[in-house]
Amino acid sequence: MSSMHLPKVVGQRGKTSLEIERESFERRQIIALNKAINNQETPVKEKHARNAVLGTFQDNGGNMFWAISSKMPVQANPIVCWKFLQVVHKLMRDGHPNVVQDSVKYASQIRDLGKLWGHLKEGYGKLIASYCRLLIQKFKFHRKFPGIPGNLVMPDEQYYKICGGDVNNYFEFSIDMLDYMDEIISLQHAVFGSLDMSRANSMTMAGQCRLAPLILCILDTCQLYDYLVRSLFHLHSSLPPDTLSGHRDRFLQCYKRLKEFYFKCSNLQYFKHLVQVPSLPDNPPNFLIASDFTKHIKPAAVVREEEPEPDADNDSVDNLIDMSIPDVPVQEINDRPPEPDERDFLIERLQREIRLLKEELGRVRAEDHKIISGLKEEIVKLEKILSELRLSANKSLKENEGLKKDIEQLKSDVVASSKVPELEKQAKANQEKFQKMKDIYGKLREEHVSLLRNHDSLTKQMAVEKKVLEEKDQIIKENQLELNRMVEEKHLVHNNLQKSANDISEQLAEVSSFNSKLEKQKEDLEARIRSLEEAKSQLETDLDIKVTDLMTVSSQLQDARDQAREKEQELTENNETLKIQLNQARTDKETIETRLNDRVSQAEGKLAETEADRDRLQAELDKQVTLLTDRYNQLTIEKEELETRLTDDINNLRRQILSQTVREATLMIEDAIEQGDNPAYASSTCTAEYLISRASPVLSCLSRLHNSSFAYGADKADLEAVVTALTDFAHHLSDSVIQGFATSHAAQIEPGDELSNACRHSGRLGISLLHAVNKEENLDSKIRDVSESIEHLMKLAEGLIPKMEDVKAEEIGDMLENEMQGMTSAIESAAAKIQEMLQKTREDNTGVNLEVNENILGSCTELMKAIKVLVEKSRDLQKEIVSSGRGTASATEFYKRNHRWTEGLLSAAKAVGWGATTLLDTADRVVSGKGKFEEIMACAHEIAASTAQLVVSSKVKAERDSKNLAALSSASKVVNQATAKVVGSAKSASQTVEDQNLMDFSSMSLHQTKKMEMQCQIRVMELESNLEKERRKLGELRKQHYSLAGEAEGWEVNEFGELVTDEAVPLDVNSKVTAEKR
Secondary structure (H helix, E strand, O other), X not given: OOHHHOOOOOOOOOOOHHHHHHHHHHHHHHHHHHHHOOOOOOOOOHHHHHHHHHHHHHHOOOHHHHHHHOOOOOOOOHHHHHHHHHHHHHHHHHOOOHHHHHHHOOHHHHHHHHHHHHOOOOOOXXXXXXXXXXXXXXXXXXXXXXXXOOOOOOOHHHHHHHHOOOHHHHHHHHHHHHHHHHHHHHHHHHHHHOOOOOOOHHHOHHHHHHHOHHHHHHHHHHHHHHHHHHHHHHHHOOOOOHHHHHXXXXXXXXXXXXXXXXXXXXOOHHHHOOEEOOOOOOOOOOOOOHHHHHHOOOOOOEEOOOOOOOOOOHHHOOOOOOXXXXXXXXXXXXXXXXXHHHHHHHHHHHHHHHHHHHHHHHHHHHHHHHHHHHHHHHHHHHHHHHHHHHHHHHHHHHHHHHHHHHHHHHHOOOOOHHHHHHHHHHHHHHHHHHHHHHHHHXXXXXXXXXXXXXXXXXXXXXXHHHHHHHHHHHHHHHHOHHHHHHHHHHHHHHHHHXXXXXXXXXXXXXXXXXXXXXXXXXXXXXXHHHHHHHHHOOOHHHHHHHHHHHHXXXXXXXXXXXXXXXXXXXXXXXXXXXXXXXXHHHHHHHHHHHHHHHHHHHHHHHHHHHHHHHHHHHHHHHHHHHHHHHHHHHHHHHHHHHHHHHHHHHHHHHHHHHHHHHHHHHHHHHHHHHHHHOHHHOOOOOOHHHHHHHHHHHXXXXXXXXXXXXXXXXXXXXXXXXXXXXXXXXXXXHHHHHHHHHHHHOOOHHHHHHHHHHXXXXXXXXXXXXXXXXXXXXXXXXXXXXXXXXXXXHHHHHHOOOOEOOOOOOOHHHHHHHHHHHHHHHHHHHHHHHHHHHHHHHHHOOHHHHHHHHHHHHHHHHHHHHHHHHHHHHHHHHHHHHHHHOOOOOHHHHHHHOHHHHHHHHHHHHHHHHHHHHHHHHHHHHHHOOOOHHHHHHHHHHXXXXXXXXXXXXXXXXXXXXHHHHHHHHHHHHHHHHHHHHHHHHXXXXXXXXHHOOOOOOOOOHXXXXXXXXXXXXXXXXXXXXXXXXXXXXXHHHHXXXXXXXXXXXXXXXXXXXXXXXXXXXXXXXXXXXXXXX
């Protein structure tokens, strides 16, 4: 025998029997709860929930459940959270009474779950939030009324004890029940709102997962509705109707929504197999009429037990009783030492299991009573239907009674025949007594059927007694044979009518099938009871109880046999008398027979009419089936058409998105091309190196665009990749065109014009490619043309990169040191002078002028401080570069060896010093009223460009992970921010001055207004002409500046007049600053 068949009470070393049992109980609860609360979108299985309920009785509360559930991912998975809430609701209803008290303290956790999942607007988010609100309301209800159990079922004495005689208690109690009912109705509304009711959602696992908690809600609403009606009738008997108008309005709303809720549930196939949904009356109770309370019927919902399912994991959960008997040799048992602790443990375990079995048996019996009450209600309904069918039969019976009266009149003349009615009455009385005896026997047999099956000897004895009774019945039937022949024809009509009623009853086959299902469920329940009784039979204490019951049954059966023997003697005496009187009654048979034949013909006519009605009903049913079939076919066609239209709409929408993307990309590239002809953009410049860096990504964008377009042609769902590729392509191409125009402004005239034309050509080819994408044409040739034009553009840019030659290599190091020192001195001097100017303007100016001057000078001061910090960081980085790169040589030799880099730093330092001096002079003129705000902005941009050149020049030789380089970059960002602040202050000051100098045109006449308008137009045209001239002048000055700078600082000029250099140091970064601002 394997180890799995050994008793499960074997103790572990170092642990007591109670500890072992506790661990086993915890393990069973963990397994049951993990199976009940999982992430599968299926309803919670009843057997796992039942194990959790039994665990609360064994634990005397819900602390074990909450300890296990605290480790579940209820905040990570919505399905786990939904099932967790359902199990909490189930345990509060069916678990131990202490579960409600143990769960109330976790109300804050339930509230947090509702808030968390309430942010999820789809799926289970709203459902979980609504369920959490329901449980919170249930907690509040039970906290306020601790005497009410979790399932809300209590006797009338408990109900009246809770409310007492105070009307205020009824008033508050009814309000709390209405709040409770509102939360339940809100939950069912959310559940049904998340389902598509046009489909069979109740037969899918996902739909059943959402609908399963509504069974508990139906059970709660039945009790709440009953208590609510009682409370409101009591309130109306004690308070004026106007005071309770709010209660009545809320009740009517709940009544309508609750009736709709029951109607929806009763139409779902899922609920038909699990619960008998109650129905509310057609009209709500009228609380203003006290007599209406007598018409109130409490709605009853009966929960049907699910069919047991085989569980593949039975070994993982211990059974309630281990029925296996270990096959151990006797000698081995005798050799074992006694284990009194294990026996005590076994006794405790069996006693505890006995208590659990009794509780389970009581619960099953209570459920049986519920099902029986539901069956009785169904039987009442069927009896009402059959009563209508029996009306016609009653007419024939009345006629038969008339015939009986005629027979009695005929028999009154004969002395012997006068005793026939008395004999008939005696026979009927005897038959009724015998029937009652049979009924008593049947009830006793039904109540103890499980016990009789477990004891074969008693069953055989009962069979013998039954056989004796049947033999006695046969003797009685033989004695009454002649009497039955006399009344045989009388019952013929009744039998024919009964056949017609049976034919009509066949139309109630659905009701009968429903009853058969109920009977099947009842048989399942009886099977469960039998299994529990078989388990109990293993215990000696229960066996004694069963023996006592059997003895009681035997005594009852003996009494029944004695009564049957007495009745048999009486019937024997009566039969002797009847034999004499039957011969006298035969003469009357022929007369009655003729009359009965007439009645039979009439009954056959009525039967024909009944069959005609049945055929008519069948025809109507077939017609309705045909109509429903046509409607289903029509809905199927409409669904296919709707899916086709939806597919077309999606394709059209994708097409619109693609067209809109192409349109926006085209506008972006066209705007970049138009910037080449924009006079305001003529002052922007850029280096050839930066142009190449911005143009190279266009080639990779073309490759991605080709691949995504090919994929989109195969599958229209790959629209996102095409849109992304188009956006990247348009952005990089437009940026390359703009930077190309800016680079052409800084080049010689002919190379600049060639570069500008190449940019326009590339932009037009890009627009042509976008149109081809929109038309879904072949893109190979278009992409090849754009790629060639970009490569040509990059080739032209490479030709514009300047080069530099060695000049003054011996003195370059000293010049750099002197220039850096001079730049620092110039910055400090400019900062000091700006402070003096600020102090002076505070003394001389007031009002708007003071505010404007303070803003400008303050921003200039911050700019000077930022430049000073930048220069210091640059010098620190310069020292680091020199110390790391010179080796054993001196700093002068390092500067000589890297004179190209040194010359770049020298040029940047000169530019920064000159910019600081120029900014000081410009600020002085603006504060004194002799300058313009635009001069401040131009100087600020120039300083930003110079500092950027200094930063870039320093980065050429620096290490990438250098701390000084990071500090220099941070200082450069501060300079850019200070420059932006100077520009902002200048613009704000200009706007303030313009607002102050605005003219008042309100007093001017029409002629004066027209005259001044013409003068302004003339002035605008003059300014535009001067602006164009100044831009051309600025272009020539920049060309001259580059030429002079090359000659002065050692740059080379090639045969085309272009500047070339060996180092990739930007000569002008105005274009970079402009691009960043743009």
